[in-house]
Amino acid sequence: MEERQLRALIEDVRSGQLPRRGFIERMVGLGLTAPMASMMLMHSGVAQSQVITPVYKPNRRGGGGALKVLFWQGATLLQPHFANGTKDQEGSRIFYEPLAVWDNDGNLVPILAADIPSVANGGVLEGGKVVRWRLKKGVTWHDGKPFTADDVVFTWEYARDPATAAVTIAVYKDITVTKVDDYTVLVSFRKATPFWATAFVAAEGMIIPKHLFGPYAGAKSRDAPTNLKPVGTGPYKFVDFKPGDLVSGAINTSYHMANRPFFDTIEMKGGGDAPSAARAVLQTGEYDYAWNLQVEDEVLKRMEAGGKGKAHIVPGGDIEFIQLNITDPWTEVDGERGSVKSKHFAFSDIKVREAMSLLCDKKSMQEFIYGRTGIATSNFMNNPPRFRSPNTKWEFNVDKANALLDAAGWKKGADGIREKGGKKMKFVYQTSINGTRQKEQAIVKQAAQKAGIELELKSVTASVFFSSDVANPDTYGKFWADIQMYTTTMTAPDAQRFMDQYISAEASQKVNKWAGRNICRYINPEYDKLALAGESELDPVKRAAIYIKMNDIVVGEFIVIPLISRPRVRGANVKLVTTLSGWDLDFSALQNWYRDGAVG
Amino acid sequence: MGHFILRRLLIALPSLLGISVVLFTVLALAPGDPFAEMALNPNVPPEVSANLRKQFGLDDPVWQRYFRWLFAMLQGDWGFSFISRVDVDKLILQRVPVTLAVIGASQLLALAIALPVGIYSAARPYSWFDRIASTLAFVGFSLPTFFTGLLLILLFSIKLDWLPFVFRSDIAGSGWPWWWAHIRQAIMPVLVLGLFQGASWTRYVRSAVLDVIRLDYVTTARSKGLAERAVIMKHVVRNALIPVVTLVALTMPQVFGGAIVTEQIFRVPGIGSLLIDAILRNDTPVIMAVTFVFSCLVIFFNFIADLLYGWLDPRITFR
Numbered sequence: 001m002e003e004r005q006l007r008a009l010i011e012d013v014r015s016g017q018l019p020r021r022g023f024i025e026r027m028v029g030l031g032l033t034a035p036m037a038s039m040m041l042m043h044s045g046v047a048q049s050q051v052i053t054p055v056y057k058p059n060r061r062g063g064g065g066a067l068k069v070l071f072w073q074g075a076t077l078l079q080p081h082f083a084n085g086t087k088d089q090e091g092s093r094i095f096y097e098p099l100a101v102w103d104n105d106g107n108l109v110p111i112l113a114a115d116i117p118s119v120a121n122g123g124v125l126e127g128g129k130v131v132r133w134r135l136k137k138g139v140t141w142h143d144g145k146p147f148t149a150d151d152v153v154f155t156w157e158y159a160r161d162p163a164t165a166a167v168t169i170a171v172y173k174d175i176t177v178t179k180v181d182d183y184t185v186l187v188s189f190r191k192a193t194p195f196w197a198t199a200f201v202a203a204e205g206m207i208i209p210k211h212l213f214g215p216y217a218g219a220k221s222r223d224a225p226t227n228l229k230p231v232g233t234g235p236y237k238f239v240d241f242k243p244g245d246l247v248s249g250a251i252n253t254s255y256h257m258a259n260r261p262f263f264d265t266i267e268m269k270g271g272g273d274a275p276s277a278a279r280a281v282l283q284t285g286e287y288d289y290a291w292n293l294q295v296e297d298e299v300l301k302r303m304e305a306g307g308k309g310k311a312h313i314v315p316g317g318d319i320e321f322i323q324l325n326i327t328d329p330w331t332e333v334d335g336e337r338g339s340v341k342s343k344h345f346a347f348s349d350i351k352v353r354e355a356m357s358l359l360c361d362k363k364s365m366q367e368f369i370y371g372r373t374g375i376a377t378s379n380f381m382n383n384p385p386r387f388r389s390p391n392t393k394w395e396f397n398v399d400k401a402n403a404l405l406d407a408a409g410w411k412k413g414a415d416g417i418r419e420k421g422g423k424k425m426k427f428v429y430q431t432s433i434n435g436t437r438q439k440e441q442a443i444v445k446q447a448a449q450k451a452g453i454e455l456e457l458k459s460v461t462a463s464v465f466f467s468s469d470v471a472n473p474d475t476y477g478k479f480w481a482d483i484q485m486y487t488t489t490m491t492a493p494d495a496q497r498f499m500d501q502y503i504s505a506e507a508s509q510k511v512n513k514w515a516g517r518n519i520c521r522y523i524n525p526e527y528d529k530l531a532l533a534g535e536s537e538l539d540p541v542k543r544a545a546i547y548i549k550m551n552d553i554v555v556g557e558f559i560v561i562p563l564i565s566r567p568r569v570r571g572a573n574v575k576l577v578t579t580l581s582g583w584d585l586d587f588s589a590l591q592n593w594y595r596d597g598a599v600g
Numbered sequence: 601m602g603h604f605i606l607r608r609l610l611i612a613l614p615s616l617l618g619i620s621v622v623l624f625t626v627l628a629l630a631p632g633d634p635f636a637e638m639a640l641n642p643n644v645p646p647e648v649s650a651n652l653r654k655q656f657g658l659d660d661p662v663w664q665r666y667f668r669w670l671f672a673m674l675q676g677d678w679g680f681s682f683i684s685r686v687d688v689d690k691l692i693l694q695r696v697p698v699t700l701a702v703i704g705a706s707q708l709l710a711l712a713i714a715l716p717v718g719i720y721s722a723a724r725p726y727s728w729f730d731r732i733a734s735t736l737a738f739v740g741f742s743l744p745t746f747f748t749g750l751l752l753i754l755l756f757s758i759k760l761d762w763l764p765f766v767f768r769s770d771i772a773g774s775g776w777p778w779w780w781a782h783i784r785q786a787i788m789p790v791l792v793l794g795l796f797q798g799a800s801w802t803r804y805v806r807s808a809v810l811d812v813i814r815l816d817y818v819t820t821a822r823s824k825g826l827a828e829r830a831v832i833m834k835h836v837v838r839n840a841l842i843p844v845v846t847l848v849a850l851t852m853p854q855v856f857g858g859a860i861v862t863e864q865i866f867r868v869p870g871i872g873s874l875l876i877d878a879i880l881r882n883d884t885p886v887i888m889a890v891t892f893v894f895s896c897l898v899i900f901f902n903f904i905a906d907l908l909y910g911w912l913d914p915r916i917t918f919r
Binding site for chain 2: 070076077079082084162163165166167169170219222227228240242243244245246248267269270271272273276279280283284286287463515
């Protein structure tokens with residue numbers, strides 16, 4: 001998709017010919033995120049839609065009883081700037097709030113901000129170099145003290161100090177936040193930043209109170225008592241916390257949004273696994289909401305048949321994909337396996353990689369394994385002439401694969417396995433231990449067999465596979481196999497961090513302890529040039545075009561084979577009305593949750 | 601007797617020290633890094649994990665970390681969890697009541713089943729009762745707890761909807777409704793664990809009683825004209841239970857260790873699930889504290905079992 005075509009689409013949205021949601025869906029189909037698409041529209045002056053769907057019905061605060069949620073990975077800490085993963089961020093989000101959050105359509109919804117900065121209201125200055133946030137007045141912390149700009153400035157100082165060791169440091173260390181008056185702050189970036197909605201927004205943007213954390217900034221940060229007894233501005237006040245097990249909160253009667261929250265207490269229980277969490281919400285109705293139901297759709301459907309709960313599928317940026325190793329993981333070069341200097345005996349030929357991608361039966365995977373919880377995709381598309389839904393640009397064709405391999409010189413031997421130059425096409429295909437993944441492996445192995453490729457299936461326990469342990473040969477970072485498969489998540493709503501994982505500087509090697517994110521060790525100077533251009537491009541439309549082109553390169557060369565786009569699967573009681581977003585935390589709009597049929 | 605106690609205590613101390621050295625070394629050599637999740641997150645720069653490692657002293661040599669840990673432990677400081685950033689003793693104490701209640705109750709249930717059934721089976725060996733009881737016992741300890749747990753959940757929670765299957769440690773209120781709510785949610789985990797343990801103890805009690813019941817003095821008691829009940833209760837059981845008592849004393853430390861699988865299935869926040877979580881997340885201080893306390897308890901209860909055995913059986917003397 002060229003920049004020209006992108007601008008034409010934006011004009012269609014402006015003139016009303018193309019609904020805003022349609023534009024965002026297409027951008028997501030191209031591999032961008034909804035927040036990025038939304039920022040593109042914002043930059044071109046197309047206003048955000050103001051409707052919050054679904055409509056909030058209750059007309060008084062409280063009276064809703066208890067809200068019981070199951071997070072089968074329990075929260076282990078309640079301080080948002082120390083969070084180990086989304087579970088801790090969600091636990092913190094019950095009590096703390098950021099200035100704004102992303103809704104499912106990629107709109108920014110103000111929480112502690114009075115409004116969203118834009119070029120029109122003078123909030124975005126100097127092309128995105130300075131952003132002026134206006135804060136809501138009359139907001140108080142749970143202990144009664146007022147929320148002011150001092151707290152916002154303090155959160156920035158706290159998070160950017162390396163002695164604090166906050167995990168959100170990357171967002172705050174390169175900016176300067178200044179107080180203009182009690183209810184206005186200016187966020188200044190080093191250079192004009194097209195995607196400025198990072199600081200104080202979403203999961204990494206929760207504001208902490210200066211009067212409680214102030215004496216514990218820097219090296220003393222771990223001693224703050226408030227780390228375990230959060231005091232925030234959120235809809236619920238802290239009651240109790242048992243790490244890994246239970247977080248409980250009670251209604252905040254002086255919450256800053258009228259008629260909210262609906263529930264009197266909230267209880268977030270941890271432990272167990274996904275299927276039993278699904279059972280507790282969908283079958284017995286013991287709990288109202290469960291997070292991350294990694295359960296097969298067939299099982300979910302059976303559970304929903306009881307009529308007590310429903311599975312909510314929320315589209316997000318996560319994608320299950322296969323990586324092909326272009327280096328040789330079986331021989332050591334300079335004492336290192338899978339060195340960038342080596343070449344894979346089969347996958348260094350693009351025709352072989354193309355054949356491999358033709359052997360992945362995504363449709364069967366979607367139909368028989370994922371059901372509603374996955375969509376077969378070519379997230380990274382090959383310049384389609386016009387736009388249609390993303391599922392149609394990939395192909396499953398065993399005969400074509402066979403033809404390609406024959407043409408590339410790989411002849412079938414007596415045992416049916418192809419060989420060339422004395423080397424047989426026997427590949428090790430690894431992934432983590434997970435029922436769904438093993439089934440996917442079986443599907444690919446079957447197709448590959450028909451094409452004369454033998455796949456040895458290997459599965460590694462998840463806590464090892466996804467670790468960064470230098471001593472362990474089975475981590476995904478080392479990629480000491482021929483093929484590997486897992487889900488990569490978009491950890492930020494902006495595509496830059498996601499796409500720059502394929503630049504040569506990020507190649508995963510011994511020298512950087514295999515922490516580089518370019519696990520295929522793909523080296524392409526054109527890609528590197530584009531990545532650099534994308535970083536400094538101010539115009540979000542041009543920037544989007546650059547990232548789309550980068551996507552196309554990686555998929556066009558079949559370095560990665562995208563399989564299934566994985567939306568988030570959540571379970572909720574049929575009466576529970578939630579506002580779930582695929583681009584932010586589940587609890588990003590917790591204040592808007594209510595139970596229908598029991599409204600006062 | 602005094603000598604015996606003193607000697608055992610003196611041996612216990614170096615054993616504990618040795619255990620702690622082995623534990624610490626194994627954990628230090630094991631792969632895994634408590635800050636691994638952070639290292640994988642592209643948004644977190646490596647300086648943050650490096651800083652945290654320095655803060656917690658993870659980069660110092662093993663022996664230095666060991667002595668630091670030892671001195672802290674001797675002063676009563678059980679350490680600071682890397683993952684939860686909480687004092688370890690607070691973490692453990694939060695979970696002790698639930699563990700004692702649920703696992704303790706299951707051990708009591710196991711005893712309550714094993715004793716009567718085992719004694720009665722041995723009193724009438726190879727009768728119908730004995731055959732059925734033995735078969736059930738074999739089935740009981742062959743079926744793994746995750747299987748029986750799931751069966752019970754499917755039956756009582758899903759089909760019949762009688763019992764909740766997610767354990768809540770924070771039920772509000774007091775008095776009778778509070779007790780009733782706790783009992784309702786604890787029945788299934790207690791049943792699962794109790795039946796499993798009870799099955800193996802039944803067989804043990806049965807064979808212990810069988811050993812005694814054939815002896816001559818029992819025949820003498822019967823021929824004296826004593827009622828069968830008196831013979832069994834006063835003469836047989838008291839002697840047969842000596843080995844059983846020591847067995848029970850040796851399994852007491854398990855109450856502290858919790859039951860990992862059952863805790864996972866029913867989401868019981870016990871020490872077993874704390875230990876498993878800490879192991880999977882490489883949270884060394886928690887693992888050290890829990891396993892060290894567990895080994896202390898094992899040594900202590902071994903000692904108690906020896907004392908009990910000597911006290912109950914007059915044929916045993918201490919040297």
